Amino acid sequence: MRRIGVFVCHCGSNIAATVDVKKVVEMALLEQGVVHAEDYPYMCSEAGQSHIAEAIREKQLDGIVVCSCSPRMHEATFRKCAEKNGLNPYLVEIANIREHCSWIHKDMQEATEKAVILMRAAVAKVHLNAPLKAGESAVTKRALVIGGGIAGIQTALDIADAGYHVDIVEKEPSIGGRMSQLDKTFPTLDCSACILTPKMVEAASHENITIHTWSEVEKVSGFVGNFTVDIRKKARYVNMDKCTGCGICQEKCPSKKPLNEFNRGLNNRSAIYTPFAQAIPNVPVIDAAACIKLKTGKCGICEKFCQAGAIDYAQTDEIITQQYGAIVVATGFDTIKLDKYGEYAYGESKDVITSLELERIMNAAGPTKGHLERLSDGKAPKEIVFIQCVGSRCSDDRGKPYCSKICCMYTAKHAMLIRDKYPDTNVTVFYIDVRTPGKNFDEFYRRAVEDYGVNYVKGQVGKVAPQSDGSLLVHGVDLLENKQILKKADMVVLATAIEPNSDVRKIATMLTASIDTNNFLTEAHPKLRPVESPTAGVFLSGVCQGPKDIPETVAQAGAAAVKVIGLLAKDKLKTNPCTAKADELRCNGCSQCAGVCPYGAISYETRQVNDHGIREDRRIAVVNSALCQGCGACTVTCPSGAMDLQGFSNRQIIAEVDAICR
């Protein structure tokens, strides 16, 4: 019989206000095997832990139940406390009476009854807990960063500077991401490319960084410290080693129809292209869907003009398999599609554009060479209307429920830049709220209003109606004046909501990293572990985790890098000892368990078994505990009940069921 101690935490008033902790203690003492029970205001505190230590010593406890917050919070704390005091850490069980009880129930009697039942279940389980010992696994000292935007580049640089090798996988032909598309950045108005491209060059020339552009992650297996990843390097049709980046192929290419993705489809590019002048690597790719040679077999002009002989139409996709210790997701964002927002006439009028399109128009390398002009007739707009929160903070299913965070600031930036360069152009901004939390952000916005005379109108726009004279009639409302506004504009700019990149779901599934209802990757703890995914060894960098501006992205990228470095600095990782184990007397070697094991952890060997005095050779399942992750699929599949999961054994779970249904 175990000697069990039950420790009930008040968690200040978090638990004690709803659960009668004294009653739980009283009831615990009635349970079989419970030789000690006490309550304490903060069990996790040093003083609380010393109470546990004392009880272990004085009452010779060999099982502990802590009734407290979720095991996701403090299971590790109490296990460590037990271990320090000579008790196997796996003889500790947590009864979650905070998240699963006191915080969701109001009635004290009901909550106390439930807390008692949860305590009983934990006591019943701990009776059957076996001391377990964590194994060790080696760490592959190499990291993978998925996404080569500013988040991925910064993470890679920081990891590489610490001396570990990093691979960046970027699906586009060049690294740089969204930031490379921006013209200026708020609130300093420095040129985006001028601060980004040195980092791109640094990453490309770093001895510890390998960049795979035009590549995608195809398959991920393994676990923290030991991931195996297949990377598909898509056929570029250009030999990376031979190409000198002279660009003559792009000039000569006769296929000029495809929309230029980098310029948000506002102009066209050739079939062989580099997305932008500072692209890294400065090696073009051939768009197979547009290339005449690849489609019809005739043409081959680029090959003729390429003096380096770098064009290779026979190139095929290549799969690279590599081992990694850690994976960082930095897949970034895109703007939402506006097909559900017909009222803004986007797509109907060329002069209704998104902010990212305006960014390209304002950029000297953009479709209009940096001249602010209407895409319909090339005239300079004299009246520009900005509409905020298009798809952000949306209560229906057309848009997103969250605030995209960056729009208020970039709109202030756009408005300011336009007023600065074209003083005779009027700018009006329709907004719900102006949100400017951030260093020098509010000052920046006030400058736009006070120094640059940008007209801010609190209210939303119901409709943008294209007129026969080519102008746009904006139907808005001024909430402060309580009146409707009809405004004639030459150009309308929509602050379109941002959403995680469309590939993120696929990547999250491969990594078994969880994702929220808005497709942002979930962090391990929203406040305390914001750059880690709940899946060990997977880290988050940039907007894939939630909307962020550039400084926040860079900060998070650095934080993710530190977590990766901390992991790669270890030679060995402790493995989860809650692995499956076959009872050799019951196993009949039927092989069903190996069929369901996702890790290939089960093999079979012939072993001599002593079954009630009869010695015979039997085929028996053997679990490789270094590979087993402890899901338990095999335990249920096993027809003879031989396979069981340590820490979550059949008997333990049944004991919990019995305690709850008692």
Next chain:
Amino acid sequence: MPVTENWKPTIVAFCCNWCSYAGADLAGSSRLAYPADVKIIKVPCSCRVNPMFILRAFEKGADGVILCGCHPGDCHYSTGNYYARRRMTLLFSMLDYLGVEDGRTRVEWVSAAEGVKFSETMNSFVEKVRGLGPNVRLGDLRCRN
């Protein structure tokens, strides 16, 4: 057993460690109430839930059993919830045949970010089981008070 107005069902909820248990934690920290009748048992994965555990719960007097796991495709162990889904489909149809009504058993996918869904699921499940009244089938009469 007579159904009184104060009758409270016993409900066992098996929650996988990675998604649904965390979803329940989020429901808790967001203070999204659901009835205290629900008692959660943590399992590493929904595929750890042996149909035997569910039969045991009904035998010992549970009035409803719910199994929550990661959304299909999002299983921490890649494929566990698919096994769980198949097993439960078979088990629940057998239980229905034995007279344990369909409403007493449920499989629901709740991610770590879906505190709201966890709370809503538990509210609707408890309401359903309350409507069905005490479970008399499979129950071991020796376990009754």
